[in-house]
Amino acid sequence: MVHVVRNAVEARNLSKHYGTKKGLIKAVDRLSLTVGEGETFGLLGPNGAGKTTTVRLLNCIIRPSGGTASVNGHDIVSDQLGVKRTTGLLAESPGLYEKLSAEEFLEFIGSLYDVPKDLLPTRIESLLELFGLHGRRNHLLEGYSRGMKQKVLIAAALIHDPPLLFFDEPTSTLDPRAALMVKDLMKDLSEGAGKTIVICSHILPIVEELCDRIGIINNGRLVAVGTVEELLSKSGQPTLEKAYIELTGGVEKQELLSWRELRSAGA
Amino acid sequence: MPGHKWLVVAKNVYRVRTSGFRSVRKIFPILVAAPVILAIFYIVPWFGETFADELEVFFVSEVAVMFIQTLLFTFFVLFVTFPINFALNAAQEEHYDVFLAAPIEPKDVLLGRFVGDVPFYTVAIVAAASIMAALLVPLGLTILQGAVILAVFALTFLSAMWIGVILAALIRAKIGTSARGKDIGRAFSMTIALPLVALIYALMRGGVYDALVDTGSEGLLPLALDLLPSSWGADIVVDIAANPGDSLAISLRSAISFAGLCALFPGLLWFGSKAAGRAYNLDIRGLSSQLAKPEGLFYRSVRRLSGSGSFGSLVVAIFKDYGRRLENTSKVIYVVGLVFLVTLFFGDAEDSEMGVVMLLFLLPFLSGFIIGEVTVRGKENLFIYRKAPNGEPRLVKARIVQGSITILPVAALSTLISHMNTPEPQAMELLAVAAYISALSVALVTMSLGLFLMMPVFSERPADMMLNVMVGFFFMFGYFFAALLLGVFAELEGWLLILGLSWIGGLAVLQLGYRNLRRME
Numbered sequence A: 001m002v003h004v005v006r007n008a009v010e011a012r013n014l015s016k017h018y019g020t021k022k023g024l025i026k027a028v029d030r031l032s033l034t035v036g037e038g039e040t041f042g043l044l045g046p047n048g049a050g051k052t053t054t055v056r057l058l059n060c061i062i063r064p065s066g067g068t069a070s071v072n073g074h075d076i077v078s079d080q081l082g083v084k085r086t087t088g089l090l091a092e093s094p095g096l097y098e099k100l101s102a103e104e105f106l107e108f109i110g111s112l113y114d115v116p117k118d119l120l121p122t123r124i125e126s127l128l129e130l131f132g133l134h135g136r137r138n139h140l141l142e143g144y145s146r147g148m149k150q151k152v153l154i155a156a157a158l159i160h161d162p163p164l165l166f167f168d169e170p171t172s173t174l175d176p177r178a179a180l181m182v183k184d185l186m187k188d189l190s191e192g193a194g195k196t197i198v199i200c201s202h203i204l205p206i207v208e209e210l211c212d213r214i215g216i217i218n219n220g221r222l223v224a225v226g227t228v229e230e231l232l233s234k235s236g237q238p239t240l241e242k243a244y245i246e247l248t249g250g251v252e253k254q255e256l257l258s259w260r261e262l263r264s265a266g267a
Numbered sequence B: 001m002p003g004h005k006w007l008v009v010a011k012n013v014y015r016v017r018t019s020g021f022r023s024v025r026k027i028f029p030i031l032v033a034a035p036v037i038l039a040i041f042y043i044v045p046w047f048g049e050t051f052a053d054e055l056e057v058f059f060v061s062e063v064a065v066m067f068i069q070t071l072l073f074t075f076f077v078l079f080v081t082f083p084i085n086f087a088l089n090a091a092q093e094e095h096y097d098v099f100l101a102a103p104i105e106p107k108d109v110l111l112g113r114f115v116g117d118v119p120f121y122t123v124a125i126v127a128a129a130s131i132m133a134a135l136l137v138p139l140g141l142t143i144l145q146g147a148v149i150l151a152v153f154a155l156t157f158l159s160a161m162w163i164g165v166i167l168a169a170l171i172r173a174k175i176g177t178s179a180r181g182k183d184i185g186r187a188f189s190m191t192i193a194l195p196l197v198a199l200i201y202a203l204m205r206g207g208v209y210d211a212l213v214d215t216g217s218e219g220l221l222p223l224a225l226d227l228l229p230s231s232w233g234a235d236i237v238v239d240i241a242a243n244p245g246d247s248l249a250i251s252l253r254s255a256i257s258f259a260g261l262c263a264l265f266p267g268l269l270w271f272g273s274k275a276a277g278r279a280y281n282l283d284i285r286g287l288s289s290q291l292a293k294p295e296g297l298f299y300r301s302v303r304r305l306s307g308s309g310s311f312g313s314l315v316v317a318i319f320k321d322y323g324r325r326l327e328n329t330s331k332v333i334y335v336v337g338l339v340f341l342v343t344l345f346f347g348d349a350e351d352s353e354m355g356v357v358m359l360l361f362l363l364p365f366l367s368g369f370i371i372g373e374v375t376v377r378g379k380e381n382l383f384i385y386r387k388a389p390n391g392e393p394r395l396v397k398a399r400i401v402q403g404s405i406t407i408l409p410v411a412a413l414s415t416l417i418s419h420m421n422t423p424e425p426q427a428m429e430l431l432a433v434a435a436y437i438s439a440l441s442v443a444l445v446t447m448s449l450g451l452f453l454m455m456p457v458f459s460e461r462p463a464d465m466m467l468n469v470m471v472g473f474f475f476m477f478g479y480f481f482a483a484l485l486l487g488v489f490a491e492l493e494g495w496l497l498i499l500g501l502s503w504i505g506g507l508a509v510l511q512l513g514y515r516n517l518r519r520m521e
């Protein structure tokens, strides 16, 4: 078990609203959340629940409409610099300079995060080795496949070796082997290097295996939080998948093939 | 509903084009047409009436034939190049996969795109045709004659557009959709306008015009022009202008021309879709993976110039991403080409100030083209900087350094070119002008950066890009006007005033842009 010294993430009533009064979207709605230092935390929730928005708020990419949060002891509004220095982010749809090679891109990101000059080249080298991209490090990113780009972006999130890492759907474009590698990497980062990790994912087995605690978000609100066992007992379900469905509103029985009948009726 | 797939595509094109103003989508054509019609029937005729006598003299002269011929020709080329330009910029790249997956034939895609764009081109056609018609109204045109003129313009332009669409498709099929191919396409789309500009300048000032009139039908150029469909239309218009009010007084030549035009368009449609169906088989070529070149002397110098440290790496990274896009190079070439052409045709050996004024007005374009890159890769790209500690100020600084390093040599070269007519250029004067233009360039880079951050352009569509560039241009126009008003233009004080205003304006706009960059979500 991980020894929790202090909280890496502490959010209190964090809110983010989009749109005008007429069509107000509460992407994140008075969310309170703590992630202990050294903990691996999983964020689950249906599409549009507010996971990405939460991660963006905690990384100072967007400003909260209400509430506060501190990340590694730095306030996300008043001490953005402190937050940015001590976190790494793999965004859901990250920006990329397509006309740079993998090596050049990592050098660019490394410089942005002020990685010491004598350290940077070897770090780039070993990250590229790790992701099996060393052979194509001089190729422009525009020619990379989606999964290869994802690997480069994960490497970029690690380049300044921050104590807290956010991964927004890290494995959604990766092949099974690469997904396994990334999963093991996250495990090692947590167990071997003592990193705090926040993962947003729809892949329940990964979340179940890696995460010390899991938070379930629905409609911008945290509806449940705890270890897998706690979630199971809270929902009274045997598996995480069933618990997830139960906690996010259950299933309505739908006639899944009804859309076909209309067609034959119309023809 | 099989058989009408092009209609589906056309509707989609229209929706995409009008996505910016959804609420008025349905009435957009009317909204645009109304003021145009107002202009035709009230404003232009009034203007025409005042000059009725002169107009009558003009239209029976030899010059009229040449004038209308070149006018139509210019529009013709413009309409051919416009769709090429658009298609090569690959604005609809994303829809490509959709078409690939759906059971649809290439000719339907092409025809659909063409038809979807017609409402927009119609506005231009109606405007051009009605100005011509309105000029003739005071001479006593019959309704039939007016309709014929409108038809001539519409047929000529639609033919040109269709040719453009087909050519664009063929070019794209040739260069493929690889990243490299797209680059080449975009680069090509920019410079394709240069020959056209050269031609217009040559006609306006270069004496080609006089030559055309003098040689009558003997020279090669008039013969070549005669073969173009645009000239057939000119015959008809001039014929009508010479016999206003008499619908039947049409020469055999005009009648044949008109028949030819009427036959040309459907012929082109048929032929075009056949040709395109063959060549443009909608298949995506394999991605050719490109290698990054090892850092040469240039990037090493850039790195050193910007202080070696992490900031140097930043500037170099931005520079590489900029420099490896061919279209950026072609934009710079385009501006330098303009400087050359304007100097060639309008340069006055006696009056070197006009050269500087020309540079003054071309520089906002140059700086806009260079800096416009900053937001084009989208918000996500800007968020890279937002996430990094102090990322945004660094982005702004790095862009200014990169923009300045790019613009300075180009500005120096343009200064040299703008003096090529001067018989014995004084080294000191050249140096002074170059220094002045350089100081101005950096101010304009600052302003362009501010503009693009204030009104970010998240797409590669040239039209969106041009808006900011035009705003920059109007700023410069304002400075220039201030100097004129204060009566110090073309004096040292005037030049300094323009420079000072450029810097003040540049820094102010940058401040606003920076604020917007930090707020953007």
Ligand SMILES: Nc1ncnc2c1ncn2[C@@H]1O[C@H](COP(=O)(O)OP(=O)(O)OP(=O)(O)O)[C@@H](O)[C@H]1O
Residues within 6 Å of the ligand: A018, A019, A025, A026, A027, A045, A046, A047, A048, A049, A050, A051, A052, A053, A054, A092, B521
């Ligand atoms: N920039 C924006 N403007 C307007 N609405 C937004 C914006 N960003 C997010 N939203 C809205 O906020 C809500 C939450 O979105 P968010 O991206 O956080 O969901 P998510 O949980 O990450 O979903 P997914 O699993 O699909 O990634 C959605 O309803 C979305 O439409």
Ligand SMILES: [Mg+2]
Residues within 6 Å of the ligand: A051, A052, A053, A092, A168
């Ligand atoms: Mg998300």
